[in-house]
Amino acid sequence: MIELLAQTGLNAVYAASYISLVAVGLVLIFGVMGVINFAHGELFMAGAYVVVALYAQRFVPFFIAVAAGLVFVGLLGLLMERALFRPLRDNPLGGLVASIGFLMILQALAVMGFGVRMEYIPPVTQEVIAFSDKVRLPISRLYVIIAAVVMLSLLWYFLKRTRFGWALRASAQDPQAAALQGISVTLTAKIAMFIGAGFAGLAGALTAPLVSVNPYMGHSIIVTAFIVIIVGGVGSLEGAVLASIVYAFVHTFVTTFYDGVIADITGLMLMLIVLIVKPTGLFGSADRA
Amino acid sequence: MFIWTVIAAILFALPNLLSFSQQEVLVFLTINILVVASYRLLTLTGEWSLGHVVIMGVGAYASAMLTKSSGLYVPLGIVMGGVVAGLTALALSYPLFRMKGFYFLIGSFAAGEIIRLLWKRFREPFGGTKGIKGIDPMPDFSVGFYDFDFFEPTSYFYFSAIVVAICLWILWRIEKSPIGLTFQAVHWQDKLAQASGVNLRAYRTLAFVIASGFAGIAGALLAHYIGTINPNSFDVEVMVFVLTWAIVGGTSTFYGPILGCVVLTILNEVVLRELGLEQTRPLIYGLILILSILFMPNGLESIVQKFTRQKERRSLRPEEAK
Amino acid sequence: AGETIKIGFLAPLTGPVSAWGKPGLDGCTIWAERVNAEGGIKLEDGEHKIEFVAYDNEYDPAKARTGATKLIREDGVSFVMMLGGDTWPGVQPVADRTGMLFSTLLPSDLSPDTTTLVAPTEVHPIYIVTGVQWLAENRPELKTAVMCAQDDALGLPSVATYLAAFEAAGIEMQDDPLLFDPATTDFAPVVTRLLSSNPDIVCLDTCYSDYVHPICTQLFLQGFKGQIISATADFYDQMIAKTSKEFMEGFIFQFPDFDDPALNAEHINFPDANGFYTEYNKRYPGQWGAVSWEYASIMELWKLAAEKAGSVDPEAVLAAMQEGGKGQHAFGEASWWGEELFGIDHALVGDWPVVMIEDGKARIKAFVSIPDWYDQHGDLLIKYMTKYDQMWSQRS
Amino acid sequence: MTSLLEVKDLTMRFGGLTAVDTLNFKVEKGTIHGLIGPNGAGKTTTFNMISGFYTPSAGEVLLRGENIAGLPMHEVARRGVVRTFQHSTLFAELTVLENALVGTHMPFRPNLFAAIFGWDKDARNGAEARAREALTFFGLADVGHEHAGDLSHGHQRALGMAVAYASHPDIVLLDEPFTGMNPEETKHMMGLMKQLCSDGITILLVEHDMQAIMGLCDNITCMSFGKFLAEGGPAEIRNHPAVIEAYLGGARHVA
Amino acid sequence: MLLEMRDINVNYGKISAIRNISINVPEGQIVTIIGGNGAGKTTSLRAMSGMLPLKSGEIHFEGKRIDGMAPHKIVAHGIAHVPEGRRIFPDMTVEENLRTGAFLRKDKAKVENDLKDVFERFPRLHERRRQRAQTMSGGEQQMLAIGRALMSDPRILLMDEPSMGLAPVIVEEIAVIVEEINARGLSVVLVEQNAVLALELANYAYVLESGNMALEGPASELHDNEHVRAAYLGL
Numbered sequence A: 001m002i003e004l005l006a007q008t009g010l011n012a013v014y015a016a017s018y019i020s021l022v023a024v025g026l027v028l029i030f031g032v033m034g035v036i037n038f039a040h041g042e043l044f045m046a047g048a049y050v051v052v053a054l055y056a057q058r059f060v061p062f063f064i065a066v067a068a069g070l071v072f073v074g075l076l077g078l079l080m081e082r083a084l085f086r087p088l089r090d091n092p093l094g095g096l097v098a099s100i101g102f103l104m105i106l107q108a109l110a111v112m113g114f115g116v117r118m119e120y121i122p123p124v125t126q127e128v129i130a131f132s133d134k135v136r137l138p139i140s141r142l143y144v145i146i147a148a149v150v151m152l153s154l155l156w157y158f159l160k161r162t163r164f165g166w167a168l169r170a171s172a173q174d175p176q177a178a179a180l181q182g183i184s185v186t187l188t189a190k191i192a193m194f195i196g197a198g199f200a201g202l203a204g205a206l207t208a209p210l211v212s213v214n215p216y217m218g219h220s221i222i223v224t225a226f227i228v229i230i231v232g233g234v235g236s237l238e239g240a241v242l243a244s245i246v247y248a249f250v251h252t253f254v255t256t257f258y259d260g261v262i263a264d265i266t267g268l269m270l271m272l273i274v275l276i277v278k279p280t281g282l283f284g285s286a287d288r289a
Numbered sequence B: 001m002f003i004w005t006v007i008a009a010i011l012f013a014l015p016n017l018l019s020f021s022q023q024e025v026l027v028f029l030t031i032n033i034l035v036v037a038s039y040r041l042l043t044l045t046g047e048w049s050l051g052h053v054v055i056m057g058v059g060a061y062a063s064a065m066l067t068k069s070s071g072l073y074v075p076l077g078i079v080m081g082g083v084v085a086g087l088t089a090l091a092l093s094y095p096l097f098r099m100k101g102f103y104f105l106i107g108s109f110a111a112g113e114i115i116r117l118l119w120k121r122f123r124e125p126f127g128g129t130k131g132i133k134g135i136d137p138m139p140d141f142s143v144g145f146y147d148f149d150f151f152e153p154t155s156y157f158y159f160s161a162i163v164v165a166i167c168l169w170i171l172w173r174i175e176k177s178p179i180g181l182t183f184q185a186v187h188w189q190d191k192l193a194q195a196s197g198v199n200l201r202a203y204r205t206l207a208f209v210i211a212s213g214f215a216g217i218a219g220a221l222l223a224h225y226i227g228t229i230n231p232n233s234f235d236v237e238v239m240v241f242v243l244t245w246a247i248v249g250g251t252s253t254f255y256g257p258i259l260g261c262v263v264l265t266i267l268n269e270v271v272l273r274e275l276g277l278e279q280t281r282p283l284i285y286g287l288i289l290i291l292s293i294l295f296m297p298n299g300l301e302s303i304v305q306k307f308t309r310q311k312e313r314r315s316l317r318p319e320e321a322k
Numbered sequence C: 001a002g003e004t005i006k007i008g009f010l011a012p013l014t015g016p017v018s019a020w021g022k023p024g025l026d027g028c029t030i031w032a033e034r035v036n037a038e039g040g041i042k043l044e045d046g047e048h049k050i051e052f053v054a055y056d057n058e059y060d061p062a063k064a065r066t067g068a069t070k071l072i073r074e075d076g077v078s079f080v081m082m083l084g085g086d087t088w089p090g091v092q093p094v095a096d097r098t099g100m101l102f103s104t105l106l107p108s109d110l111s112p113d114t115t116t117l118v119a120p121t122e123v124h125p126i127y128i129v130t131g132v133q134w135l136a137e138n139r140p141e142l143k144t145a146v147m148c149a150q151d152d153a154l155g156l157p158s159v160a161t162y163l164a165a166f167e168a169a170g171i172e173m174q175d176d177p178l179l180f181d182p183a184t185t186d187f188a189p190v191v192t193r194l195l196s197s198n199p200d201i202v203c204l205d206t207c208y209s210d211y212v213h214p215i216c217t218q219l220f221l222q223g224f225k226g227q228i229i230s231a232t233a234d235f236y237d238q239m240i241a242k243t244s245k246e247f248m249e250g251f252i253f254q255f256p257d258f259d260d261p262a263l264n265a266e267h268i269n270f271p272d273a274n275g276f277y278t279e280y281n282k283r284y285p286g287q288w289g290a291v292s293w294e295y296a297s298i299m300e301l302w303k304l305a306a307e308k309a310g311s312v313d314p315e316a317v318l319a320a321m322q323e324g325g326k327g328q329h330a331f332g333e334a335s336w337w338g339e340e341l342f343g344i345d346h347a348l349v350g351d352w353p354v355v356m357i358e359d360g361k362a363r364i365k366a367f368v369s370i371p372d373w374y375d376q377h378g379d380l381l382i383k384y385m386t387k388y389d390q391m392w393s394q395r396s
Numbered sequence D: 001m002t003s004l005l006e007v008k009d010l011t012m013r014f015g016g017l018t019a020v021d022t023l024n025f026k027v028e029k030g031t032i033h034g035l036i037g038p039n040g041a042g043k044t045t046t047f048n049m050i051s052g053f054y055t056p057s058a059g060e061v062l063l064r065g066e067n068i069a070g071l072p073m074h075e076v077a078r079r080g081v082v083r084t085f086q087h088s089t090l091f092a093e094l095t096v097l098e099n100a101l102v103g104t105h106m107p108f109r110p111n112l113f114a115a116i117f118g119w120d121k122d123a124r125n126g127a128e129a130r131a132r133e134a135l136t137f138f139g140l141a142d143v144g145h146e147h148a149g150d151l152s153h154g155h156q157r158a159l160g161m162a163v164a165y166a167s168h169p170d171i172v173l174l175d176e177p178f179t180g181m182n183p184e185e186t187k188h189m190m191g192l193m194k195q196l197c198s199d200g201i202t203i204l205l206v207e208h209d210m211q212a213i214m215g216l217c218d219n220i221t222c223m224s225f226g227k228f229l230a231e232g233g234p235a236e237i238r239n240h241p242a243v244i245e246a247y248l249g250g251a252r253h254v255a
Numbered sequence E: 001m002l003l004e005m006r007d008i009n010v011n012y013g014k015i016s017a018i019r020n021i022s023i024n025v026p027e028g029q030i031v032t033i034i035g036g037n038g039a040g041k042t043t044s045l046r047a048m049s050g051m052l053p054l055k056s057g058e059i060h061f062e063g064k065r066i067d068g069m070a071p072h073k074i075v076a077h078g079i080a081h082v083p084e085g086r087r088i089f090p091d092m093t094v095e096e097n098l099r100t101g102a103f104l105r106k107d108k109a110k111v112e113n114d115l116k117d118v119f120e121r122f123p124r125l126h127e128r129r130r131q132r133a134q135t136m137s138g139g140e141q142q143m144l145a146i147g148r149a150l151m152s153d154p155r156i157l158l159m160d161e162p163s164m165g166l167a168p169v170i171v172e173e174i175a176v177i178v179e180e181i182n183a184r185g186l187s188v189v190l191v192e193q194n195a196v197l198a199l200e201l202a203n204y205a206y207v208l209e210s211g212n213m214a215l216e217g218p219a220s221e222l223h224d225n226e227h228v229r230a231a232y233l234g235l
């Protein structure tokens, strides 16, 4: 039983890692651009396909492919910023529709480029850290955990310790006033889109060898990410991370001890309960709704 | 009055000008018009729900189950579908209207997902993932000069067009009434509305319940036509389409969302299919969404408005000349 | 030659379910080219070429209905092939009204209400009993099993069938079947749960390859050493690459590669299976799966029947297809069967191959008779099907 | 005799901060009552408690002797207490007439079924008449069809009052209605308020414009740091040493 | 000339808001713009700090042409703007708001010093430095907006109705501040409804009327102008 708990705990830590990477990106984009990026799941998918294209099909070393995934998807983020969100800055509903359109395009491009079938990605490593016969942490999952911890720490440092964090918060709250303080709102938006999208791409790229990569894989991750950022409080990065951890543990443990469908219902109920008790999420403030 | 007669005549003639599969599309289009139009009523209060299609599903399930299990007469079942959907919305309004804006958007999505998971989980009575099959069709009948055969899309189009027209009329009456005005007041300045004595919670709930009721009717209409429903028929992808119809159509007029629904459906289901673009359809549809929102940020309705305003001006000029 | 004969292909071609449609259409295209190259189909009034008309139903019943109407009333097809499932009930009224002949991959669509729907290839999930029976006979030391399945229309009937098969084989289930959400992507928790009771056998049910691959990878990484059985193992070579040859050795499933020499046998009704496989892999490398040949094999059955009937009239073809209660199934002559489960004898059931991975390659180990199993253990199957609400009379 | 409005020991705490501290004052019917005090004295907070936007931490708000503290805002409004907001808060996207029609919500409560079937002709006509009356009262009759957001600043202010007026209030709470107005407009606005008052409506006014306060108010309450400081007529307040010290200063730049 | 606007035209969509406006701000002077509601005062200021695109005209700052630059670049030249409606950052604390004002500055020690300065001028801000700006009272927010602009150590300060919503004592304080920073060599552009105050403080004044320049001249002269007295001073 202890072993089962320990293994489930490890599974949950992994889940929390990639969920928080995706959720934090979504929050960052929402915070700065003021739009809900429906295409975020497809950015995750795009990251995975970069690994397919480079690592699985062209034998580029895995970590280079992952870095390329981060950069490529980050650039997609910049493209969205320039082509969609900037022209639609005062039109959040328009931004929503545009991101839905972008989602459809990305999906269709993936289908056209790679087909609808699940993609094969050779394993990066088959090594496993065996704590005991029944408690095992595959190295490939450890990579994801490490990446999440490192990237989130870097982001945290970047936001708290550099002026960018100020710029980000200020432009999220009032872009015009931020510009009057000498903050380049466009630059801030670009950085936020690059990081936000890049994190989704990174998560997709890193987990690509562990999941079934197909053009529609973005759907389930974005549903999870939505739940997580709502529970955390929209706009709060700390909230997103905390909620990812809570959600991942609840979902993983319920899956293991009951079943997967109950776990989904539990996750959603958790969210509704949090919202009934605190309608702005764990860390949200009332006025940003 | 004359214009309405003309429209009625056109609608009557319309199916006879179409191919069979286009007639089928026409039926679904008619039903979807009710879905977006009811959605608009909710958005009048400024809240955008992602659960509207699931609520529509509640109507479909309710009507399908009532007619199937207790042999309720189908038209009554359709009405009951609306009632059950409205009551469901009433129950949901308690948790949901503690939230606003983005929270409401995602909260309504979660509530919808829970309902869908319940359908999936409980094979008794909801039929699980396969849903409900063999739903009673509308019983055929004859009105003397016309025999309704509800297998035929044309017949079902006439039937649903009448139902939808009545619903639209009611929705329109509501929007143009002091209640509709209050909804808008709640949207634009909820505090000021409250200071004028408006009970925000009550009005938000009212809009949600009415919109849901009509969505339920639309769902029931759909169920009795296709004869089957399942949880996936009401998933978020369908919702995304409703959302894009409403926004691409435009949010400032009653007809905007309807226009969006008609134009986008025709583009997607008729034009792109006719062009033989079966597999690139999603790509092109996505492009259309983006381009239309970039170049018509105020929706398709803004084109119509420009057109009609020009007309107004033209008709004004002679008077000015006098 | 006479007028070209049109066949409707009404399946999801875009969207998440398209993997169940698109490869089938590709297979059919190859099949049609081969048939047309030989002059086409020979009817009373001479030879006719065959052409497929596809309609993307996006796995949506309403669009399927529209598509069926278009194919039948506008394109004038003589036969419509479908994936079935969610989309069939939408099409059913059209079928009833037009009398068009339809085929589905999923026999759970069958019911006595519609007499023009047949399920002539994959009698899902009944064929999976053959794998369990073969396993019990050949590896009697395996005593305990666990099972997982996605909670959907394919998962549940197959859970019921596997439960019946395991009980029939005297293998003990150590845990209730674990159901997971079809949207699941991370299978570590599922596998952890499965392995917590130290089973001899892990049964993957009718999981799609999107699930089979990550589950197997997880089984491998979490140190499982026992037997795996699954309905499908599409792209098993990739699974081997992701785990190891040793790990996958002995993996049992039910869908052969068509280069298997056993398919050259006399009783096989799929013409030149090996050549078809080669051609398919040439055009769509790495895409071969169960769906790739199933639609084509239905076409073969239909073609034989149409040639026998001398016409493509749906009624005549159906009659010819079912003459004597026997039909030419891909894996040999089979019987029209299913009254008890589906309310109508419209599923074509005969021998089904048990496939095992040996030295990194799928090999047909045996053809096992489904009707024989059913004669002995039918009551078990009905018991579990009833428990999971899968009997035709239970379907709402 | 009970006053129209009375606050008794009204207190509001935000965390450790006491923004309003056991405040007491009375507003008599038919008067214009000023509430002044330095920035952050707690005037807006007091308004928020009276109008039901905040629930007081302690104390009572008595309307004709009935305690209305803690009631939701719309309930307070229905009892005749209507507020306007700092800055011009209007339904900018609606027309001027529609703005006023929203104001008639209380006297002519809409009914769903009547509205659908058109049985509410009388109510609609009544509401429209009242709305037009309010617009005319504030000199907005000519701009009824324009969007409220397109109006000039002064007109927007007038419209804010017209919306309140349309709802037949007993007492209106005005929070800094004169900000951003030049002396000319201030004079005009003062005229409007006097009209309101002569129409029997009691006014509670928060304002930093001393020209307006002194010119309008019958009675002035001055508060500072959440507490009551002084009360009296304009002359009294103008010369009250504590008020001068805390609030008026040398009044070098004030009219 | 420190700041020079030449023949500026600005449109909102198709509607013209100001027409052919020229304003000069000499080094070390206080210039005021007065005018009725909607006259175009705010629009003029917004044009100066780059928040609105020009339809035509030029703006020079210290001889460099700055029109067409992004606002954050213009700010970097030393132009600070107290915007109409305060525009504080609602979710930041008072102190964070003030520090955002010093976003571009690198001289840490001096920033701390300026912060102390602002806190001294507005003790209320010091007292509430950890309070979320949004929950501050109207007048407190106005103080914060002024303090934030001062934190950028500007060469020129554009103030849009700084006395709005402030108690008479604080209005006096604002007047003192303007005089003091001006004495330190800063130029100020003051937009005010309180024309009495503005004309008293300013060296030079412009009068806008519905988007056009109606009058200009030394403040003391305008103070005695009949038209100005009647229309803007309420005398």
Ligand SMILES: Nc1ncnc2c1ncn2[C@@H]1O[C@H](COP(=O)(O)OP(=O)(O)OP(=O)(O)O)[C@@H](O)[C@H]1O
Binding pocket: D014, D017, D019, D037, D038, D039, D040, D041, D042, D043, D044, D045, D046, E128, E131, E135, E136, E137, E138, E139, E140, E165
């Ligand atoms: N939600 C809150 N949380 C913390 N402090 C608050 C909150 N709301 C108001 N305050 C504080 O309470 C005090 C009173 O504020 P209030 O808005 O009532 O002042 P006011 O008298 O209206 O001032 P002004 O004339 O500047 O508008 C202020 O110091 C303010 O900072």
Ligand SMILES: Nc1ncnc2c1ncn2[C@@H]1O[C@H](COP(=O)(O)OP(=O)(O)OP(=O)(O)O)[C@@H](O)[C@H]1O
Binding pocket: D153, D180, E012, E015, E016, E017, E035, E036, E037, E038, E039, E040, E041, E042, E043, E044, E084
């Ligand atoms: N965002 C906007 N969109 C459209 N028109 C605007 C906008 N802002 C201002 N205007 C118009 O431009 C003109 C000038 O406005 P501006 O705000 O510059 O006046 P102002 O002199 O600052 O007035 P106030 O004293 O009311 O602040 C007015 O007619 C106004 O209606």
Ligand SMILES: [Mg+2]
Binding pocket: D043, D044, D045, E137, E138, E139
């Ligand atoms: Mg105040």
Ligand SMILES: [Mg+2]
Binding pocket: E041, E042, E043, E084, E160
């Ligand atoms: Mg202004």
